[in-house]
Amino acid sequence: MxxxxxxxxxxxxxxxxxxxxxxxSILVLDGKIIGRGHNQRVxxxxxxxxxxxxxxxxxxxxxxxVYARCxxxxxxxxxxxxxxxxxxxxxxxxxxxxNVTFQGPENYVRSQGVQLEILNDPACIRMMRxxxxxxxxxWNEDISV
Amino acid sequence: MxxxxxxxxxxxxxxxxxxxxxxxSILVLDGKIIGRGHNQRVxxxxxxxxxxxxxxxxxxxxxxxVYARCxxxxxxxxxxxxxxxxxxxxxxxxxxxxNVTFQGPENYVRSQGVQLEILNDPACIRMMRxxxxxxxxxWNEDISV
Numbered sequence: 001m002x003x004x005x006x007x008x009x010x011x012x013x014x015x016x017x018x019x020x021x022x023x024x025s026i027l028v029l030d031g032k033i034i035g036r037g038h039n040q041r042v043x044x045x046x047x048x049x050x051x052x053x054x055x056x057x058x059x060x061x062x063x064x065x066v067y068a069r070c071x072x073x074x075x076x077x078x079x080x081x082x083x084x085x086x087x088x089x090x091x092x093x094x095x096x097x098x099n100v101t102f103q104g105p106e107n108y109v110r111s112q113g114v115q116l117e118i119l120n121d122p123a124c125i126r127m128m129r130x131x132x133x134x135x136x137x138x139w140n141e142d143i144s145v
Numbered sequence: 146m147x148x149x150x151x152x153x154x155x156x157x158x159x160x161x162x163x164x165x166x167x168x169x170s171i172l173v174l175d176g177k178i179i180g181r182g183h184n185q186r187v188x189x190x191x192x193x194x195x196x197x198x199x200x201x202x203x204x205x206x207x208x209x210x211v212y213a214r215c216x217x218x219x220x221x222x223x224x225x226x227x228x229x230x231x232x233x234x235x236x237x238x239x240x241x242x243x244n245v246t247f248q249g250p251e252n253y254v255r256s257q258g259v260q261l262e263i264l265n266d267p268a269c270i271r272m273m274r275x276x277x278x279x280x281x282x283x284w285n286e287d288i289s290v
């Protein structure tokens with residue numbers, strides 16, 4: 001597995017072990033990880049700390065010229081909020097573990113010039129499938145359905 | 146002035162008084178304020194606590210059926226991230242203090258079925274104009290240019 005997707009999976013598993021929603025994210029600059037995060041809805045009662053948001057927050061305040069050299073990894077297709085954050089910071093590329101169990105506004109994100117790479121990794125799909133089956137109410141809350 | 150826009154302005158002024166970026170937001174449910182927030186980039190070194198995000202976080206975990214009855218107020222046209230958060234939570238209406246000094250992806254948000262009301266309130270415009278003139282580097286960082 002891509003080592004950065006592996007690191008995002010490690011974040012997702014940390015979240016799961018803490019009773020949370022297993023989605024993880026990594027921010028990579030010039031081949032080095034500069035931010036890590038996972039969904040914090042359960043752990044911190046947060047409605048904005050989705051994995052990608054938590055990762056960006058943990059990476060801290062960065063210049064536009066730095067974001068422009070970054071790749072954002074997520075175990076799951078980014079939702080409208082997380083996609084919007086990537087667009088705000090003009091992150092040029094997003095690597096997505098899977099978009100089988102959930103799909104964000106990928107066409108819109110692509111239309112704004114962002115390159116998306118969809119891996120559809122079996123381990124990512126299995127993790128979310130198992131979680132959605134086990135905790136459907138929590139998953140529905142996280143995507144507001 | 147609309148009392149909810151006034152409350153959003155009060156939030157923006159709180160932020161300004163604390164050395165922050167003067168953007169405020171209010172979440173209204175059935176005519177009552179259930180969330181308040183303002184931009185926290187300076188105060189908490191946050192890249193995700195824009196005013197609307199901070200407001201949604203302060204409102205806490207809500208059911209989709211509650212968001213569906215909410216109106217989100219912001220002193221400034223929501224950026225891609227904050228627009229995305231409103232889309233994620235399917236908030237049906239956003240009242241915007243002004244979109245003269247900055248304009249988010251309003252057409253896209255409208256295309257997703259959200260009703261936008263643009264007030265272009267002179268006090269909101271003046272507050273942002275003065276701030277952008279005084280702290281252009283901070284403002285550019287907040288919108289990543």
